Each structure stands twice: as C-alpha cells, then as structure tokens.
Amino acid sequence: MKQVLVLVAHADDETLGAGGYLPLLLERGHGVSVVVVSNGTFSFRGEVQNNREDAIKACKVLGVPAPCFLDFDDQKFDTYAIADIANAVASLDLKPDMVITHVASDLNKDHRIISEVAKIIGRPREKPVSIIGCEIPNTSSWNAIPFHANYYVDISSTIDKKIEAFSQYRHELQEFPHPWSPEGLRYLARVRGMEYGCQYAEAFHVIRMFDNLAL
DSSP, X not given: OOEEEEEESSTTHHHHHHTTHHHHHHXXXXXXXXXXXXXXXXXXXXXXXXXXXXXXXXXXHHTOOOOEEEEEXXXXXXXXXXXXXXXXXXXXXXXXXXXEEOOTTOSSHHHHHHHHHHHHHTOOSSSOOEEEEEOOTTTTTSSSSOOOOOEEEEOTTTHHHHHHHHTTOTTTOOOTTSTTSHHHHHHHHHHHHHHHTSSOEEEEEEEEOOTTOOO
C-alpha cells in the first residue's frame, strides 16, 4: 500500500483537482491524506465564507478521511515564510509516496506557493516520492499559460461522485458556463477523456514520477 498526500491551498481544491482520482486510489488499496493549508475560510467582498464543514462533507462523499487544516490565512500565503508552511506540513509526519498538489503556473498565488512547498516536502531523502500537479478549473487556465497535461486518470466510474462531492461546497458551486458548475466539471472531464481515449478523465502534470509509483 502506498501513501498519497493531497496537499492543496484551499478547501475545494482537493475535489476540483483530484475528486475523481481519490476514490480510485482508495479502491486500489492506497492510503489518502488531505491537507488544506488554509484555514478553510475566505473573505469575498466583505463577506466571510466558511468552507470547513463543506470540505468535510465533500471528503466523506469521496470516501477519504476528513481534511487536516493548517490554518494559514487564505490568499495571504505570501505573507508567511515558505519554511513556516513547509514545517507545518512536515510536522504531520505523513511520509507520502506520492504528493498531489498544485502546478507552478496557476493564476492563484497561494497555489503557486504550495506547489513549491510540495517540492520541499517531497524531497526523496529516504525513499522515492512522486509529485503530480492537479488541474483546478479556471486558475489553471486563466493565467495565459496552458495547463501542461501529461498524466491522465480515467475517472469514468467516479465523475458523478466528484460532482456530488463538489456540490457540497455551497459557497463555491456556480452556474454554467462557470467552470465550477456541475456541467463545467463534466465538460472538462469529457475533454480530458477525449485526449486520453476514455469517457471522462482528470489531467495532471508530472513534476516527478518514479516508475514504481504510478498509482
């Protein structure tokens, strides 16, 4: 059994980026831990949105354990020393074989910072650690840098579960044509499936992959 760490900036990123893959990892007998670096709340135009309970519900739908929140301020990761964030993750002593995280090309600065943190946490000091970056609809495509998909997962059997899980996020679920709508999530998975040769797929970018850790 391999241990997979899902290291993301915000509550909802785990579902948007890997909500189809995570149930498959569990089916294959791997352990999954979800770590959300932020405190799970977000201030938008003067209104505070709390996604912590919704994140717990979403992870329950996906079948993974409740997420661990590290309580750094949302959208303010650049005000912290990157070593402080990395040390907070390292203190959990999770020892992953694979890290699923963000890509360095995302529009959201918090995401870019966590991509760097993942490379620190995933240094192969004691064993090989694979790292793949997930695709977050909108922030991975709205930065004038195309998402470099080079690792695909067939989620034809779990696309409905992914959409159900994201639907737990009352403050984040949007109406089409927003990418965070049920239709938007399904359409993106359809496009990625067309690229892969299946009905629905999630796309990832390989940051580092060892041949015995393709899960």
